[in-house]
Amino acid sequence: MKGTEYKLRFWGVRGTVPTPHADKLRYGGNTVCLSAALTEDEYLILDCGSGLRLLGNALAERKTKGPRRFHIFLSHYHFDHVEGLPFFQPLYDPQSTIALHGFQSGGRSVKEVLERLITPPYFPVNLAGVPAMMQYVNTDGLPLPYGDIRVSCLPLRHPNGSLSYRLEHGDRRIVFATDHEHGDEATDKALIRFSEGADYLIYDATYIPGEYESLRRGWGHSTWYAAVRTARAAGVKTLVLFHHHPDHTDQDLEEILRVAREELPATEIAREGMELPF
Ligand SMILES: [Zn+2]
Ligand SMILES: [Zn+2]
Structure with missing residues (x-):
C-alpha cells in the first residue's frame, strides 16, 4: 500500500539574480526556492530566493488561517538563496513558527548571519523583532525527521560554502544539490554516494560546458554535462537541471x-510551478 505522497514544488529556479524578462518567463525568473507541504499547516522549504515570496502569497490567500510551522533549510547565504526571506508573509504573522537551518559561516551562526542581513539600512525591518516565532538550527545536527521525511545534508564545493540536502520518504529520495562546482574528486564522489539511487537529483547546471571551460572555472557552479555524469554515476532515476x-x-x-x-534521456529542466512527487 502506498502511504502519503508529498510534492516538492519549484517556486524559483533561477540562479544569481531574478530575471523578469519576457524571454525567460516560460521557465521563470525567480531565484531559488522549493517547498513541500507536510500537512495543511506544516511546510518544508529549501532556500529563500525570491520565489519564497510566491509561497507566502499563496498561503495568505488560503481561507483557513491558524498556526503554521515552517522548516527552512538554507543551502548557503548568497543573495539568490536568501533575498526572499524578508518578503515572506508568514514572518509577520505571530501564529507562524519558522525554524531556519543553516551552517556556521565565518564564525557566525545562522541566526547571526541572517540578523545582520535583514536589518536597517538594508531592510526597514529587523529580523530579530518580527512577529513570527523564529528558531535557528545549526545543520550539524542533521539528519533529522520532519513528519515522515528524513533530511540530511552534505557540504558542496562553492565559495563561502554550500550544503546539499537529501529528503527521504520511505524508499523515495530527492537530492537538492545547487551551487556546486564539479572537479574536486573527494566532493564529487561524496555527492555521488549521497545521491545513490535517488528518484530525483536537482543539480546546478548554471553553465554550458563551453562557458565554463573558457571563463567560469572557480566561480562555484557546474554544467549540464557534469550533471549528467553525476546522475549516471549515482544511478539517479531522473536528473533535474537547475539554477x-x-x-x-x-x-x-x-x-x-x-x-x-x-546523453541521459531521463533528464528534466526545472521551471516555476513544476512539482516532483515523492
Ligand atoms: Zn546561487
Ligand atoms: Zn552561491
Whole structure:
C-alpha cells in the first residue's frame, strides 16, 4: 500500500539574480526556492530566493488561517538563496513558527548571519523583532525527521560554502544539490554516494560546458554535462537541471535540455510551478 505522497514544488529556479524578462518567463525568473507541504499547516522549504515570496502569497490567500510551522533549510547565504526571506508573509504573522537551518559561516551562526542581513539600512525591518516565532538550527545536527521525511545534508564545493540536502520518504529520495562546482574528486564522489539511487537529483547546471571551460572555472557552479555524469554515476532515476543562468533564455534552456537528453534521456529542466512527487 502506498502511504502519503508529498510534492516538492519549484517556486524559483533561477540562479544569481531574478530575471523578469519576457524571454525567460516560460521557465521563470525567480531565484531559488522549493517547498513541500507536510500537512495543511506544516511546510518544508529549501532556500529563500525570491520565489519564497510566491509561497507566502499563496498561503495568505488560503481561507483557513491558524498556526503554521515552517522548516527552512538554507543551502548557503548568497543573495539568490536568501533575498526572499524578508518578503515572506508568514514572518509577520505571530501564529507562524519558522525554524531556519543553516551552517556556521565565518564564525557566525545562522541566526547571526541572517540578523545582520535583514536589518536597517538594508531592510526597514529587523529580523530579530518580527512577529513570527523564529528558531535557528545549526545543520550539524542533521539528519533529522520532519513528519515522515528524513533530511540530511552534505557540504558542496562553492565559495563561502554550500550544503546539499537529501529528503527521504520511505524508499523515495530527492537530492537538492545547487551551487556546486564539479572537479574536486573527494566532493564529487561524496555527492555521488549521497545521491545513490535517488528518484530525483536537482543539480546546478548554471553553465554550458563551453562557458565554463573558457571563463567560469572557480566561480562555484557546474554544467549540464557534469550533471549528467553525476546522475549516471549515482544511478539517479531522473536528473533535474537547475539554477539557470540569468542570461539563458527559454530557448537556451530548451537547447540545454535537448543536448542533455541525448546523453541521459531521463533528464528534466526545472521551471516555476513544476512539482516532483515523492
Ligand atoms: Zn546561487
Ligand atoms: Zn552561491
